[in-house]
Amino acid sequence: MSAPTGRLLRRFALVAALPVTVAAAVAGVPPARADAAPAPGGPGAASHFDVARKDCVGTARSGASKVWYTVANGALSDVYEPTIDNSDVESMQYVVTDGRTFTELQARDTTYSVATDPSGMACTVTAASRRGRYRITTTYVTDPGRDAVVMSTRVQPAGLRLYVRLDTNVNGNGGGGVANGGADSGVIDGATRAPVVSDTNTVTNAANRDYAVPTHLALRAQRPLPEASVGYAGTGSDGAAQLDTARALTPAYTSAPHGNVVATARLPLDRDGRVTFALGFGRSPSAALGTAADAVSRPFASTLGRYQAGWRAYDAHLRRPPARLDGRLRDAYRQSVNVLKASEDKTFPGAVAASLGSPWGQAVGAGDAPGGKAVYFGSYREVFARDLYEAFTGLLAAGDIGTARATVRFLLLRQQQPDGRLPRNSLLNGRIAPDTGGDQLDETAYPILMAHQAGLAGDTELWPHVRSAADFVVAHGPAFGVERWEEQSGYSPSTIAAEIAGLVAAGDVADRHGDPGRARLYRATADRFTRSVKGWTVTTSGPYAPRYFLRLSRAGDPDAAVSYNLGNGGPTEDQRRVVDAGFLELTRLGVLPARDPDVLASLRVVDGVLRRTTPSGPGWYRYGTGTAGTEDGYGDCYEPDPTSCERTGSPWPPSDTGSGHLWPVLTGERAEQALQTGDTGTAADLLRTMRGMSSGTGLVPEQAWEDPDLPASPYGTDPATASIGFRSGGPAGSASPLTWAQAQQARLALALGARRP
Known part of the structure; x- marks a missing residue:
């Protein structure tokens, strides 16, 4: 897939007024030496979490490596360590310059495509300059033997300067802004010239989270970094702002205490424009530096080989999908199961997270301080x-x-x-x-x-x-x-x-x-x-048909004229007008036969009220009424709907109002119903629909966008109101992947082989 990387709406504003030292560098004065004083501008702009619509996710199959990476909008996104609910990175993007005439930021100035290996766990992203100046190809994995994200990168043509801007949220929060909750501290290590960002605080508003530990993050490459600096996001010490205005990382700062820290470093490219570098973690700065050094000490091909071998060994013991499925759907099965396994925490066995992204993280503050404590945002993790x-x-x-x-x-x-x-x-x-x-x-x-x-x-x-x-x-x-x-x-x-x-x-x-x-x-x-369920939930006085299942009856009388508010900014409706497809659990679990007359009648009602057709295929809302636009209110805003959200494309938080969208899991439920009645053709088509609604190379989202295509907001727009860009029939903005959806896709693929769910 391809998408504009400009959808990555970072929280920093490029500085218009240049510091005197930067202006001197532009005029031809040699760059200043590293500044021993702390970087100016602290604590920096308020930090956030990142976009939950992921392109790729991955972790080593080994339990010795307690780190997970994600990619969103073509760039490294949330990185979790040492537990799956602890985000340490908001984003990491490239900055490219020739040092004289131009600087381009990955988030603003490139488009990208993404591919994964057969396991779906190793991710390769190709970012291309909109002006045709270069192409950057990066493969992401985690080291199977240690807590490190390892990246192999090549920029073409060679001869350009390639920097990385690492925006950190070490230990689950990122500081900055008025509250500056969970502030990080950054330094340039004197011995290695490597950036190290730390947060030793383990107390948050999650009082029961007794497994938090001090966390340190180091960035190292195979060879010493030619330049490195730490500063504060959205200020003159932000490396991206320096590079964008002066084509140089000057002055370079060696410390940035207690704020929303960004680390910027020039990567040591070889003659072919290649480099291997890593983010290493540890419980002390020296441990993080050592982890990163060990991760880059061996050839990337060796690390990649061990990483892929771990997933091949896991996949070899799985049931095989039916041969009649086309190759893409067989790959989707394998990737879905691997996403499920990758979503299990490695400290607490069986703790499978609901998603490897937290909904609309880009609009959720990582620097808040509820009750005077650093914020914890586990959400779907x-x-x-x-x-x-x-x-x-x-x-x-x-x-x-x-x-x-x-x-x-x-x-x-x-x-x-x-x-x-x-x-x-x-x-x-x-x-x-x-x-x-x-x-x-x-x-x-x-x-x-x-x-x-x-x-x-x-x-x-x-x-x-x-x-x-x-x-x-x-x-x-x-x-x-x-x-x-x-x-x-x-x-x-x-x-x-x-x-x-x-x-x-x-x-x-x-x-x-x-x-x-x-x-x-x-x-x-x-x-x-079993005897009573229809009497409690099937109405005989509703507006859509003589008999059908309701979403629910408030007091056990489905014919009563009882109204309730649908929530999320939606309207108040008579319970007899509100339907969903939840009654299909009665057939899936064997309580009712698939051809039960009330089930079949209710399916027709649900199709009339909740079904929408997209370029990817049909989808269904969670619930709603026959009044257009009343179908749920949990999702990215679409102003034509009768909800109270204010800007089409804006995320559900922080106002917690929006518009409901289609849920791929409901497409999967309908496919299982089709299998129960022997309709394998419809089931296979609906499985393809789920695949078409996915993000990246096959991550099934919580929600799919059914409205007209909508472009991303201009670069730099406030993430609380910005659209991340949507295509009709593609993933919406809440969360992708959703483990529920990946599980349903996996079992549906196998069920097609058995011709029954």
């Missing part, structure tokens, strides 16, 4: 029980039984609460996160089903946890808390389906552990819910 269940289904279907079982143990032994319930989400250690809230009974029921499906029904350690979860469902079902979209309470077909499946599984587990009384109770409750 935390563990959500429902999303983990979906990831589990993909791993289990693919044959990775070990990781599948680890997810069960994580939920029941780490995340479960004393009363048996499972929280909405948790930190990687299983404890409550700052954004945890809202009970959801399906998230308590799914782990029971997972234990049964993973062959752990006889596990004596897990039995008390299965029992307490099942007891909680019996005591609080069928309606307690909110449904799967986490916004409305009531009687939800999808939630009740999960409760029924969980209780049936719990009955079998109870039998195995000699508790026939509980087994009878669990089965009897499941039977009652």
